[in-house]
Amino acid sequence: MDEFSFIKWIRNNQKKDKNIIIGIGDDCSSIKINHNLLYLITTDMLVEGTHFELKKNTPRKIGRKSIACSISDIAAMGCPAKYAVVSICFPLKTKTRFAKELFLGMKEEADEYNIKIIGGDIVSGKKMLAINVTMFGKNDGLKPVTRSGAKVDDAIMVTGTLGGSILRKHISFKPRLKESLILNKKFSINSMIDVSDGLVADLNHLLEESGAGAILYEDKIPISADAKKLARKTGLSVLYHALHDGEDYELLFTLSNKESERLLASRSFSIRVSKIGHIKKPGGIFMQDSNRKLRKIKPLGYKHFK
Amino acid sequence: MDEFSFIKWIRNNQKKDKNIIIGIGDDCSSIKINHNLLYLITTDMLVEGTHFELKKNTPRKIGRKSIACSISDIAAMGCPAKYAVVSICFPLKTKTRFAKELFLGMKEEADEYNIKIIGGDIVSGKKMLAINVTMFGKNDGLKPVTRSGAKVDDAIMVTGTLGGSILRKHISFKPRLKESLILNKKFSINSMIDVSDGLVADLNHLLEESGAGAILYEDKIPISADAKKLARKTGLSVLYHALHDGEDYELLFTLSNKESERLLASRSFSIRVSKIGHIKKPGGIFMQDSNRKLRKIKPLGYKHFK
Numbered sequence: 001m002d003e004f005s006f007i008k009w010i011r012n013n014q015k016k017d018k019n020i021i022i023g024i025g026d027d028c029s030s031i032k033i034n035h036n037l038l039y040l041i042t043t044d045m046l047v048e049g050t051h052f053e054l055k056k057n058t059p060r061k062i063g064r065k066s067i068a069c070s071i072s073d074i075a076a077m078g079c080p081a082k083y084a085v086v087s088i089c090f091p092l093k094t095k096t097r098f099a100k101e102l103f104l105g106m107k108e109e110a111d112e113y114n115i116k117i118i119g120g121d122i123v124s125g126k127k128m129l130a131i132n133v134t135m136f137g138k139n140d141g142l143k144p145v146t147r148s149g150a151k152v153d154d155a156i157m158v159t160g161t162l163g164g165s166i167l168r169k170h171i172s173f174k175p176r177l178k179e180s181l182i183l184n185k186k187f188s189i190n191s192m193i194d195v196s197d198g199l200v201a202d203l204n205h206l207l208e209e210s211g212a213g214a215i216l217y218e219d220k221i222p223i224s225a226d227a228k229k230l231a232r233k234t235g236l237s238v239l240y241h242a243l244h245d246g247e248d249y250e251l252l253f254t255l256s257n258k259e260s261e262r263l264l265a266s267r268s269f270s271i272r273v274s275k276i277g278h279i280k281k282p283g284g285i286f287m288q289d290s291n292r293k294l295r296k297i298k299p300l301g302y303k304h305f306k
Numbered sequence: 307m308d309e310f311s312f313i314k315w316i317r318n319n320q321k322k323d324k325n326i327i328i329g330i331g332d333d334c335s336s337i338k339i340n341h342n343l344l345y346l347i348t349t350d351m352l353v354e355g356t357h358f359e360l361k362k363n364t365p366r367k368i369g370r371k372s373i374a375c376s377i378s379d380i381a382a383m384g385c386p387a388k389y390a391v392v393s394i395c396f397p398l399k400t401k402t403r404f405a406k407e408l409f410l411g412m413k414e415e416a417d418e419y420n421i422k423i424i425g426g427d428i429v430s431g432k433k434m435l436a437i438n439v440t441m442f443g444k445n446d447g448l449k450p451v452t453r454s455g456a457k458v459d460d461a462i463m464v465t466g467t468l469g470g471s472i473l474r475k476h477i478s479f480k481p482r483l484k485e486s487l488i489l490n491k492k493f494s495i496n497s498m499i500d501v502s503d504g505l506v507a508d509l510n511h512l513l514e515e516s517g518a519g520a521i522l523y524e525d526k527i528p529i530s531a532d533a534k535k536l537a538r539k540t541g542l543s544v545l546y547h548a549l550h551d552g553e554d555y556e557l558l559f560t561l562s563n564k565e566s567e568r569l570l571a572s573r574s575f576s577i578r579v580s581k582i583g584h585i586k587k588p589g590g591i592f593m594q595d596s597n598r599k600l601r602k603i604k605p606l607g608y609k610h611f612k
Contacts, residue, residue, distance in 0.1 A: 001402040003428040010409055010426070017422050020389075029391060029425030031442075033339055041424070043440055045393035047431040083326075085335060087351035087438050096307040103316055116323050118347070119335030120316070122309040125353040125434060132393050132438035134349055136337075 025209060026147050027076035027193060028137065040137035040144060042073035048128040052171065059098050061171050062131070063105020069196070070135035071113055071175035072249045076194040078145040078184030079137045081113055081177060087121040087132040094124075102131075113177055142184050145253070150191040150210035154279040155260035159271055160250040162199055163227025163241035170247035180251055182268050192253035198244045200285060202252055204299035207285070216277035216297075218289045224248075244300045254279055331515060332453050333382035333499060334443065346443035346450060348379035354434040358477065365404045367477050368437070369411020375502070376441035377419055377481035378555045382500040384451040384490030385443045387419055387483060393427040395436040408437075419483055448490050451559070456497040456516035460585040461566035465577055466556040468505055469533025469547035476553035486557055488574050498559035504550045506591060508558055510605035513591070522583035522603075524595045530554075550606045560585055 001009070011024045021038060022030035028040040046069065048054055052062045067084065074081040086106060090099060110117055115135070159176050176194070183189050193206045199221070207214055218239065227241040234241070255263070260275055277288075286294040307315070317330045327344060328336035334346040352375065354360055358368045373390065380387040392412060396405060416423055421441070465482050482500070489495050499512045505527070513520055524545065533547040540547070561569070566581055583594075592600040 001405075003430075006402070006405055006409075006428055007426075009406070010423075013409075013413060014423065017424070020422065020424050023424050024426065031389060031424070033343070037339070039345070041391055041440075043391040043393050043425060043438065044427050045395050045429050045436065045438055047395050047429060047436065049432040050395075050429060083337060085347055085349040085440060087349050089351050089353050089356075089436060096312070099307075099312055100315070103312075103319075107319060116326065117316075117320065118323075118326050118329055118337070119349060120313075120330065121350050122312060123351050123353060123356060124309075125436070126355040127433040128431060130351065130353065130395060130431070130436045132349065132351055132440075134347075134391060134438075134440035136347075 022144065022146055027073040028144070030144055036141065038139040038144060040074055040077050040079055040139065041134065042070050043132065043134040044069050044073065045130060045132045047130045054129065057171050059101040060105035063102040064109040065171050066131040066133050067106050067109040068173060068175045068249070070133045071115070071177050072194045072196070074135055074137040075175050075177040075180035075251065076192050077137065078180050078189060078192060079139050079142055080181060081115050081135055081137045083116050083118050083136040084110060085119040085134050086117060087123070089123045089125040089130040091129055092124055092126060145184055145189045145192040147191055147193050147206045147209035150206060150212050150254040150279045152212065152279055152281055153257060154190055154254035155257050155275050156203070156214060156216070156252070156254050156277040156279060157260060157263070157273055157275050158195070158199070158222065158250055158252050159273055160248065161222040161224035161272065162195065162248050162250065163224050163238065163245045164230035165226065165245055165247040167226040167230055169226065173249040175249055176251045179269060179271060183251070183253065186268060187255060187263055188259050190254050192251060195248040195250045195252050196246060198246045198300065199252065200243045200297060201299040203285060206252065211282055213280045213283040213285065214277055215280055215286045215288050215294065218287050220274055220276045222272060222274045243297070328450065328452055333379040334450070336450055342447065344445040344450065346380055346383050346385055346445065347440065348376050349438065349440040350375050350379065351436060351438045353436045360435065363477050365407040366411035369408040370415040371477050372437040372439050373412050373415040374479060374481045374555070376439045377421070377483050378500040378502070380441055380443040381481050381483040381486035381557065382498050383443065384486050384495060384498060385445050385448055386487060387421050387441055387443045389422050389424050389442040390416060391425040391440050392423060393429070393438040395429050395431040397435055398430055398432060451490055451495045451498040453497055453499050453512045453515035456512060456518050456560040456585045458518065458585055458587055459563060460496055460560035461563050461581050462509070462520060462522070462558070462560050462583040462585060463566055463569070463579055463581050464501070464505070464528065464556055464558045465579055466554065467528040467530035467578065468501070468554050468556065469530050469544065469551045470536035471532065471551055471553040473532040473536055475532065479555045481555055482557045485575060485577060489557070489559065492574055493561060493569055494565050496560050498557060501554040501556045501558050502552060504552045504606065505558065506549045506603060507605040509591060512558065517588055519586045519589040519591065520583055521586055521592045521594050521600065524593050526580055526582045528578060528580045549603070
C-alpha cells in the first residue's frame with residue numbers, strides 16, 4: 001500500500017463534520033468559523049534524507065524551505081497565509097548556531113510573506129532532523145479553490161517552468177502565493193493544486209478529486225533550464241523530467257477556455273503562465289504530440305511508499 | 307544552550323500581533339477570531355527513541371499517546387479540544403498493518419474526546435518514526451487559563467499522583483480534559499500547566515511566566531505506586547521521582563486559597579486532587595518538610611538539549 005492508498009483508507013475512516021468544509025485529500029483542510037470566514041490549515045513534515053540533505057544545504061535554506069512548502073499549500077487554495085506553528089526535532093549534539101540558523105531561515109521566509117510564527121515544539125531525537133510546519137490561512141472573503149472543481153473542456157494551466165528541481169529549485173523556490181491570490185481574485189479558477197509530487201502525479205490527484213481526465217499538449221509543457229541540464233546527466237528525456245520530477249512548487253490550475261484566454265491576454269503576472277492541456281471526461285491522462293497523436297501516460301512522481 | 311533558552315531566543319525574535327492573544331511560551335498559542343471567539347493551537351512532535359520505543363510499545367499505543375499529549379496541552383488551557391491535523395514520517399519498509407494500527411490508535415484516542423482528525427501529511431524517512439500532531443481548541447465562551455496568572459498566596463494544586471510514569475503511564479495516560487473543563491467552568495483558576503517535563507520543572511515554567519516563587523509541602527506531594535516501584539530499582543527516593551520524572555500529564559494549577567478549599571470540599575472530581583504548596587514572591591522553589599524547615603530545590607526534569 002502506498003501513501004495515497006493509506007490516505008484514502010484514512011479518509012474512509014472519517015466521520016463527516018458540518019464545520020469541515022474541505023477535509024483530507026486537498027492541499028489544505030478548512031474549518032468554517034462563521035458564514036463567511038474560513039480558516040485553512042496545512043501540515044507538512046520535512047525530514048533529513050528525504051526532503052533535504054544536511055551535507056548539501058545550509059540550515060538557513062532548510063528553514064526557508066520548510067516554511068515555503070506550507071505557503072505553497074495555502075497558495076494552492078488561492079487564499080492568504082497568516083500564521084504558522086513549527087515543530088523541530090534536532091539530532092542530539094546539534095550546535096546552537098545550527099539551530100539558530102534554521103530558525104532564522106524559517107523566520108526570513110515567513111517574514112517575506114507576512115506570516116507570523118506563533119508557537120512550536122522543540123525536541124531532540126537520536127537520529128535525524130525533522131521539521132513540521134502547520135500553517136493557517138484565512139479566506140478573507142475569497143472562496144478557496146479546491147482540487148475537485150475541474151470541468152470538462154477547462155484549460156489546464158501552469159505557472160513557471162518544470163523539471164530538474166533537484167539541481168536547485170527544490171531548496172530555494174518561491175512559493176506562488178502572490179500569483180495565486182491574483183488568480184483567485186481576478187479570474188474564475190475551477191480547480192488548483194501545487195506541483196510537489198510532479199506535474200503528471202499532481203494533475204492525477206486533481207483529476208481524481210474532480211472525477212475527470214485530461215489531454216496534455218507535448219509542445220506546450222514549459223521546460224526549465226535545469227530539466228535540460230539534468231537530462232544530460234540522467235539520459236532521460238527533458239520532457240520526462242518536466243512531467244515527473246517533484247518539488248517544482250508551481251501552481252497547476254484549470255479554468256474555462258474563455259477565462260484562460262483572458263488570463264493570457266492580461267498583464268497580471270510577471271512570471272510565465274502556460275496553457276498545457278485541457279480537461280476531458282474520466283479515462284486517464286493522454287499526451288498529444290505535434291501531429292495530434294495521443295498516447296496514454298501514467299502518473300509516476302515521487303511516492304513515499306511502494 | 308538548552309531548548310528553553312532556544313525558545314526564549316525565538317520568542318525575543320518575534321513581532322507582536324494584535325490577534326495573537328497567547329503566543330510562544332504557554333501550552334497553546336491562541337488566535338483571536340472575534341471579540342468572544344478564540345482558537346487555541348498546540349503542536350507536538352513525538353519521535354522514536356525519545357518519546358516512545360518501538361520494541362516496547364504497540365503502534366496502537368503510540369498512536370494514542372501522540373494524540374493524548376496534545377489533548378493534555380489543550381486541557382492545560384482549560385478549554386475544549388476540537389480538531390487535529392497529523393503528520394507521520396514512517397521509516398522505509400514500514401508494514402501496512404503497522405501504519406494502520408498507528409492511525410487507529412490516533413483515531414481511537416481522538417474519538418474518545420470527540421476530536422476530529424481533519425487533515426495530515428504522510429512521508430517516509432530513512433531512519434525513524436516521527437509523529438507530529440497539531441491540535442485546535444475553541445474557547446466556547448471560556449477564558450483560557452495561562453501559565454502567567456499565578457498570584458502570591460495562591461494554593462498550588464495537582465491532579466492524580468506523580469512519578470514513575472516511564473513504567474507505564476507515559477504511554478497510556480488519560481489526558482485531564484474533562485477535569486480541566488470542570489476547573490475552568492466551576493472555579494476561578496489563576497494559572498495552569500500540564501506536567502510533562504516533571505512537577506518541579508513545569509512549576510518552574512509557570513513561575514517564570516508569572517514572575518513568582520513557590521513553597522511545596524513535602525508530605526503533601528501525591529506519590530504514585532509506580533514512583534515507589536521505580537525508586538526500588540533506581541535507588542533514588544520516591545520523592546525524587548515524584549518531583550522530577552516527566553510525562554505524568556497531570557494538571558498543575560493555582561487558585562486562591564478560598565477557591566482551593568471550595569474545590570477540596572466539592573465533589574466535582576472523581577480523581578484525586580491535592581494541595582501541594584503555595585505561591586510566594588519570586589526567589590525560586592522551596593521544599594518545606596514536616597518540621598516546617600525550608601530547603602531550596604532546583605528544576606531538573608527532562609531537557610532535550612544540554
